[in-house]
Amino acid sequence: DAGITQSPRHKVTETGTPVTLRCHQTENHRYMYWYRQDPGHGLRLIHYSYGVKDTDKGEVSDGYSVSRSKTEDFLLTLESATSSQTSVYFCAISETGGEQYFGPGTRLTVT
Amino acid sequence: GQQLNQSPQSMFIQEGEDVSMNCTSSSIFNTWLWYKQDPGEGPVLLIALYKAGELTSNGRLTAQFGITRKDSFLNISASIPSDVGIYFCAGQLQGAQKLVFGQGTRLTINP
Numbered sequence: 001d002a003g004i005t006q007s008p009r010h011k012v013t014e015t016g017t018p019v020t021l022r023c024h025q026t027e028n029h030r031y032m033y034w035y036r037q038d039p040g041h042g043l044r045l046i047h048y049s050y051g052v053k054d055t056d057k058g059e060v061s062d063g064y065s066v067s068r069s070k071t072e073d074f075l076l077t078l079e080s081a082t083s084s085q086t087s088v089y090f091c092a093i094s095e096t097g098g099e100q101y102f103g104p105g106t107r108l109t110v111t
Numbered sequence: 112g113q114q115l116n117q118s119p120q121s122m123f124i125q126e127g128e129d130v131s132m133n134c135t136s137s138s139i140f141n142t143w144l145w146y147k148q149d150p151g152e153g154p155v156l157l158i159a160l161y162k163a164g165e166l167t168s169n170g171r172l173t174a175q176f177g178i179t180r181k182d183s184f185l186n187i188s189a190s191i192p193s194d195v196g197i198y199f200c201a202g203q204l205q206g207a208q209k210l211v212f213g214q215g216t217r218l219t220i221n222p
Binding site: 041043048050092100102104 | 141142144146151152153154155156159199201203207208209210212213214215
């Protein structure tokens, strides 16, 4: 298995609070991705990174920001969490931008 | 954005039966990937396809890269209970650094 960890694995937070999710890899892969998964919507790309400090938006980026200051870490921040951001968040990594390997996920509940 | 049409959305089969699912698109893809997701876990890469017409097997799983490069197929032979889960197709467009995902096929097996 690819060395990907996500933290926290579960989080409950209140509306309006900031939340940061962390993805850490030990594979030295160039690309990193954040997805959210909701019933009926499959996997939707939030943001991705193609190198340190190089990021781009995905299809559902509103309300989210990301940062990548080191190859191994990719952070996803919800500046002010809303109930619509209750979801399961997956990080993925890729060496080429093609085959992606997924982390175990973070289940976020915004009350 | 780009979309992959994955079908069927769900399947209910008897143990031992063969399974077929497919993904189609109006766009041409350079790479096709098939993933399986077990409940509470991240998707796991099953098979990667890189050439039109390519047929690749992984145990009881066989996937094909369509000749038109606009579709892909996954077959599972002699299904067993651990095949239960959600199967996703994904495609990579030429020059893209991200994947397009299908909506998933939920497979349920009756013993």
